[in-house]
Amino acid sequence: MLDSRRNVALACVLSALAGYVDGIGFLHLGGLFVSFMSGNSTRMGVSLAEGHWMDAAEALGLVALFVLGAAVGSLIVLGRGANRQPWVLLAEALLLAAAALCYVFGLSNAAIAAIVLAMGLENAVFQIDGGAGLGLTYVTGALVKAGQLIAAALTGGARWDWAPNLLLWAALVMGSLCGALAYYSINLAAIWFAAGVALALSAVVAVTTHR
Numbered sequence: 735m736l737d738s739r740r741n742v743a744l745a746c747v748l749s750a751l752a753g754y755v756d757g758i759g760f761l762h763l764g765g766l767f768v769s770f771m772s773g774n775s776t777r778m779g780v781s782l783a784e785g786h787w788m789d790a791a792e793a794l795g796l797v798a799l800f801v802l803g804a805a806v807g808s809l810i811v812l813g814r815g816a817n818r819q820p821w822v823l824l825a826e827a828l829l830l831a832a833a834a835l836c837y838v839f840g841l842s843n844a845a846i847a848a849i850v851l852a853m854g855l856e857n858a859v860f861q862i863d864g865g866a867g868l869g870l871t872y873v874t875g876a877l878v879k880a881g882q883l884i885a886a887a888l889t890g891g892a893r894w895d896w897a898p899n900l901l902l903w904a905a906l907v908m909g910s911l912c913g914a915l916a917y918y919s920i921n922l923a924a925i926w927f928a929a930g931v932a933l934a935l936s937a938v939v940a941v942t943t944h945r
Contacts, residue, residue, distance in 0.1 A: 755925070756770060801854060804855065806855050833852070
């Protein structure tokens, strides 16, 4: 899927967007994530061991919302039409805008729910024919792939195939840095910027796909 400059660029922008949103969510939730469900699953297990049932339930709720978002994204991809990427991105933009509006009206919990749904949905952008697609809101798989491709390069394989996966990681880190700084400045209102980026990406992808 990272087989063209266009796909690498789009994946990196989306990974940065996910990092931006996750940085905001992490600070707002005090240590839970809106896109990194492995972390939430670990937190859930630890909370259960410590008898912190409400904390465990909160982590489980985030996981459930993320899965629901991923399912919605897959339904969009599996719908009619040759290319569904713009529709997935538009749905993500609308969810993020809804989250920002919820915050304006003092509905922080609803805002977080919409954000988690959007992050689950984003992972369907590169989904093809019902397959798993490319993980964009977490980079563990990308780092594993980078290590494997580095090993391949050292043993005679393609020299630079590992680079796009490390770019995904770097994009997510930079996005989370920007998200944290934005949250410290304007709280959850920072989600407006994420919604704008997702909307712009939807338009750009629609135009470039048509061409």
